[in-house]
């Protein structure tokens with residue numbers, strides 16, 4: 630039961646809290662914005678690997694720009 | 707009992723002010739997006755929040771004990787409406803202003819996810835008013851507010867906060883400022 634982490638690019642300011650909390654899923658580009666380490670799929674939709682749900686929730690709570698939301702898993706997968 | 711309330715009321719006021727000074731500095735540091743003293747960014751944010759909340763607890767203690775203390779002659783109305791106090795009404799009124807601003811900041815911070823970023827941020831700007839007003843209240847109203855030791859530490863706090871504000875206004879304040887500036891004029895990548 631893992632969903633994905635949605636990044637709202639109109640809000641994100643690349644402050645790097647989520648990339649610290651989810652260091653195994655996310656890395657930062659040159660301008661500080663988060664990118665998925667897997668490098669696949671849509672950039673603003675990061676699949677949450679099992680075991681990272683708690684950290685993802687923390688990131689949603691702590692993101693200084695309220696740019697993150699959790700999305701339930703897509704029905705097909 | 708009364709003397710204890712008086713003592714707790716005074717000391718807790720100083721502790722609250724000290725913690726709020728720390729929280730303002732930590733808040734500015736976390737806004738820069740940089741790790742501080744080896745602490746990761748999310749820890750700086752959490753520390754900023756927790757120090758502020760601890761300061762609020764001491765502020766409640768400060769106001770609560772002085773409300774019970776007959777010497778302070780504080781009325782419940784003084785918590786809401788400034789400048790009505792019996793003792794040094796102007797300086798006490800500054801305390802009322804600071805208290806109400808702090809409450810607004812804390813409540814909106816708790817409700818951030820519900821009220822949205824804009825309202826949260828708007829209220830959070832109040833801290834830049836609340837902090838100097840609280841400091842002035844301590845100097846003008848505190849029994850030891852004009853002691854040399856307190857004035858020296860107050861001056862040091864002003865210097866620290868002023869320095870942090872100047873840093874915040876500087877063009878390289880953001881961790882990513884340089885990288886983003888070199889991109890000026892071009893489209894920001896998504």
Ligand code: SF4
Pocket residue numbers: 636640641642643644645646647648661662663691692693694695696697
């Ligand atoms: S914590 Fe929020 S603002 Fe910071 S990089 Fe992540 S999504 Fe962007």
